[in-house]
Amino acid sequence: QCEVIASPSNSLDMVCGLVVFIMDVTEKQELETMRREFTSNVSHELKTPLTTIYGTADMLANGMVKQEDVAQFGGNIRSESERLINLINDIVSLSKLDEDSAPRENESVELYALAEEVLDRLKLSAAEKGITASLTGERVSLIGSRTILSEVIYNLCDNAIKYNVSGGKLDVKVSHIPQRAIITVSDTGMGIPKEHIGRIFERFYRVDKSRSRRIKGTGLGLSIVKHGVMYHKGTVRVESVAGSGTTFVVELPIEKKQ
Numbered sequence: 112q113c114e115v116i117a118s119p120s121n122s123l124d125m126v127c128g129l130v131v132f133i134m135d136v137t138e139k140q141e142l143e144t145m146r147r148e149f150t151s152n153v154s155h156e157l158k159t160p161l162t163t164i165y166g167t168a169d170m171l172a173n174g175m176v177k178q179e180d181v182a183q184f185g186g187n188i189r190s191e192s193e194r195l196i197n198l199i200n201d202i203v204s205l206s207k208l209d210e211d212s213a214p215r216e217n218e219s220v221e222l223y224a225l226a227e228e229v230l231d232r233l234k235l236s237a238a239e240k241g242i243t244a245s246l247t248g249e250r251v252s253l254i255g256s257r258t259i260l261s262e263v264i265y266n267l268c269d270n271a272i273k274y275n276v277s278g279g280k281l282d283v284k285v286s287h288i289p290q291r292a293i294i295t296v297s298d299t300g301m302g303i304p305k306e307h308i309g310r311i312f313e314r315f316y317r318v319d320k321s322r323s324r325r326i327k328g329t330g331l332g333l334s335i336v337k338h339g340v341m342y343h344k345g346t347v348r349v350e351s352v353a354g355s356g357t358t359f360v361v362e363l364p365i366e367k368k369q
């Protein structure tokens with residue numbers, strides 16, 4: 112785009128070129144700011160559990176913990192390590208979705224079977240909260256990346272369980288309209304207050320940190336969903352009523368098999 116400026120053939124080109132150039136710089140700056148924020152967030156998020164792990168292990172190693180408290184301290188190390196592992200996995204998923212390094216998988220993916228697999232992986236955590244999960248709809252195939260689509264569905268269903276009430280419901284539906292596949296994930300959980308809806312797809316954004324503290328998460332799940340959907344040139348929208356539930360609707364173009 113900048114090359115247009117280097118060889119303008121007339122003043123109109125120059126003006127167009129200039130406009131393009133300004134947009135280009137602004138976009139680059141935004142991207143740069145996003146990268147910088149991401150790096151500083153990542154290091155903060157990584158340091159927090161590591162500091163706890165280090166401090167707790169140090170006390171154990173120095174014999175500063177009473178015998179009866181050892182199990183509790185060990186448990187803290189385990190849960191903070193788990194948080195680190197989840198975080199690292201999410202960061203790796205997200206960086207794989209970056210344009211330059213994204214895998215260019217192009218295979219036929221059947222979404223109903225994929226959703227079935229995801230729900231199977233999550234059946235333990237659903238059962239722990241007494242949540243009834245259901246899958247309805249029809250078989251719909253599209254050309255895309257199985258790994259990425261699996262992560263999209265996984266993150267939506269995982270949230271629908273995490274932010275649900277005990278004994279609640281999770282409904283997944285796979286359907287299609289001409290040229291587009293639709294995946295709907297609805298829950299009967301706590302919902303998302305209106306003022307937060309616009310920000311939930313941002314990296315590391317969590318609605319009300321204190322509400323979320325009890326619920327494990329990295330704040331990266333919905334960024335992975337957003338980028339996974341963008342990778343497939345689709346859209347994702349959310350409807351939520353605080354206190355009664357949330358529905359995410361993913362629409363993906365069905366490309367013809369080559």
Ligand code: ADP
Nearest residue numbers: 270274302311317318328329330331332333357
């Ligand atoms: P997290 O790892 O915190 O779950 P996400 O990026 O997946 O991160 O989600 C961002 C925030 O959006 C969550 O912290 C939660 O507050 C809110 N959220 C996401 N999905 C739901 C849902 N189904 N119901 C209620 N709140 C949700």
